Amino acid sequence: MGRDERGVTPQHEDFSAWYNELVAKAQLVDRGPAKGTMVIRPYGYRLWELIQDELDRRIKDTGHENAYFPLLIPESYLQREADHVEGFSPELAVVTHAGGKELEEPLIVRPTSETIIGEMMAKWVSSHRDLPLLLNQWANVVRWELRPRMFLRTTEFLWQEGHTAHADEADAMRETMLALDLYTEVARDVAAIPVVPGEKTAGERFAGAVRTFTIEGMMRDGKALQAGTSHYMGNNFAKAFDIQYTSEAGQLELCHTTSWGMSTRMIGGVIMTHGDDKGLVLPPRLAPYQVVIVPIGRGVQGAQTSAAARELAGRLKAAGVRAHVDDRAQLSPGFRFHDWELRGAPVRLELGPRELESGTVMMAKRLGDEGKQNIPLSSAPELLPGVLENFQAFLLHRATEFRDAHTVRVESWDSFTEAVASGWALVFHCGKAACEADIKAKVAATPRCIPLDGAPETGRCVLCGDASDYGKRVIFGRAY
Ligand SMILES: [Zn+2]
Numbered sequence: 001m002g003r004d005e006r007g008v009t010p011q012h013e014d015f016s017a018w019y020n021e022l023v024a025k026a027q028l029v030d031r032g033p034a035k036g037t038m039v040i041r042p043y044g045y046r047l048w049e050l051i052q053d054e055l056d057r058r059i060k061d062t063g064h065e066n067a068y069f070p071l072l073i074p075e076s077y078l079q080r081e082a083d084h085v086e087g088f089s090p091e092l093a094v095v096t097h098a099g100g101k102e103l104e105e106p107l108i109v110r111p112t113s114e115t116i117i118g119e120m121m122a123k124w125v126s127s128h129r130d131l132p133l134l135l136n137q138w139a140n141v142v143r144w145e146l147r148p149r150m151f152l153r154t155t156e157f158l159w160q161e162g163h164t165a166h167a168d169e170a171d172a173m174r175e176t177m178l179a180l181d182l183y184t185e186v187a188r189d190v191a192a193i194p195v196v197p198g199e200k201t202a203g204e205r206f207a208g209a210v211r212t213f214t215i216e217g218m219m220r221d222g223k224a225l226q227a228g229t230s231h232y233m234g235n236n237f238a239k240a241f242d243i244q245y246t247s248e249a250g251q252l253e254l255c256h257t258t259s260w261g262m263s264t265r266m267i268g269g270v271i272m273t274h275g276d277d278k279g280l281v282l283p284p285r286l287a288p289y290q291v292v293i294v295p296i297g298r299g300v301q302g303a304q305t306s307a308a309a310r311e312l313a314g315r316l317k318a319a320g321v322r323a324h325v326d327d328r329a330q331l332s333p334g335f336r337f338h339d340w341e342l343r344g345a346p347v348r349l350e351l352g353p354r355e356l357e358s359g360t361v362m363m364a365k366r367l368g369d370e371g372k373q374n375i376p377l378s379s380a381p382e383l384l385p386g387v388l389e390n391f392q393a394f395l396l397h398r399a400t401e402f403r404d405a406h407t408v409r410v411e412s413w414d415s416f417t418e419a420v421a422s423g424w425a426l427v428f429h430c431g432k433a434a435c436e437a438d439i440k441a442k443v444a445a446t447p448r449c450i451p452l453d454g455a456p457e458t459g460r461c462v463l464c465g466d467a468s469d470y471g472k473r474v475i476f477g478r479a480y
Contacts, residue, residue, distance in 0.1 A: 035155065064134040064162060074108075077118075080240040088112070092143075110139070121257070128246065133165040141159060157264045167253070169256050199211060202431075208233060216449050219480070220273065270283065280342065282345070284388040291384055293312055407475075410462065411427075420445040424476065432466070
């Protein structure tokens with residue numbers, strides 16, 4: 001198919017044009033009227049709901065409870081933690097007028113909720129028996145965005161933010177890593193994104209955190225996407241908001257807090273990890289429609305295939321498959337096939353008069369080289385769950401191979417610049433902030449993470465030649 005109105009610019013020609021055209025044409029999203037805002041359309045919102053379901057279940061299974069805190073936060077709250085306010089100031093939207101009057105104290109539209117939740121934690125925690133306090137909130141946040149990209153960087157986005165308070169560092173660190181594990185699992189097992197969990201360097205840390213952990217995925221243009229982060233805050237927010245408890249020994253102690261978030265950015269990750277020149281490729285666990293049935297034929301025959309398609313969809317749904325019948329008879333079968341390729345449905349079933357007569361249906365997978373396959377109508381509900389499971393595994397395998405093929409261990413600056421032009425470099429770094437900044441200025445690459453499972457190793461910094469910090473190699477790459 002050429003690049004007509006329905007198609008998208010090929011990835012190798014212009015990856016970001018491919019992305020921008022695709023999110024619109026696949027009807028995931030539209031631009032909002034205020035700068036940098038997005039309207040999430042039903043197909044995109046369903047994808048988000050499926051991510052939410054998977055994540056929310058895991059959050060609750062590990063003992064956390066959902067709550068909801070106000071959108072508007074008094075300005076003075078943010079000022080109580082110096083690093084936090086400094087980090088967020090440039091992105092804040094501030095309400096100065098309300099009810100026709102200037103407010104005595106401006107209100108911040110939340111960019112994140114550490115401060116307001118910290119204030120409440122201080123009220124709710126008094127004894128060691130109140131700990132740990134394990135909260136999560138599903139919400140929208142606002143961070144003013146000058147260079148918006150749909151799902152990746154928007155002025156308003158949706159997310160969950162976990163906020164917990166603990167008696168000591170050990171318990172808070174266990175929590176920080178638990179949240180990172182949840183994210184790793186959702187990314188890998190649900191979104192089929194083989195993320196690398198690791199720690200951020202000091203320069204990439206969250207504003208106000210003592211340690212920041214991340215999961216990093218590789219997109220099909222070789223860039224990294226930070227898909228979820230988990231922070232250990234030490235006592236920073238406990239000091240700022242007086243989150244204290246009386247220990248068993250009767251001493252007044254400061255809590256140790258954590259926060260962690262995953263957002264609608266994850267949808268951008270799914271698009272850029274699996275999509276191709278024909279459009280989206282959705283992992284079955286996140287596909288709004290896992291199987292799309294396209295009945296073919298006109299007049300009486302069309303009525304018969306449509307009825308058979310609806311009957312089949314009913315049986316597939318009963319077997320736990322999200323099935324959809326596309327009986328837009330005014331559109332040619334070819335148009336409808338292309339449309340579902342663009343929108344990334346994992347499996348398409350074509351049902352024409354000939355198939356109906358022989359009691360079969362033609363199955364076409366969104367990816368894979370087996371071509372179309374005739375399967376019996378009667379056993380489709382038993383067959384399809386396995387087909388979808390294999391497709392899910394295939395996507396994870398393919399993305400893992402791609403990531404590994406574009407990750408290179410390098411020692412010299414020349415091979416470093418070559419590696420980060422098309423993927424990730426595993427290198428030694430001195431750990432100095434100025435050296436990190438130099439690398440960023442020269443090749444636009446940043447330290448994505450110090451991988452948790454990296455082998456202990458030492459060497460010389462790839463740029464300045466000083467002794468390496470961290471005790472292992474660091475992943476550098478260009479990032480979204
Ligand atoms: Zn260096």
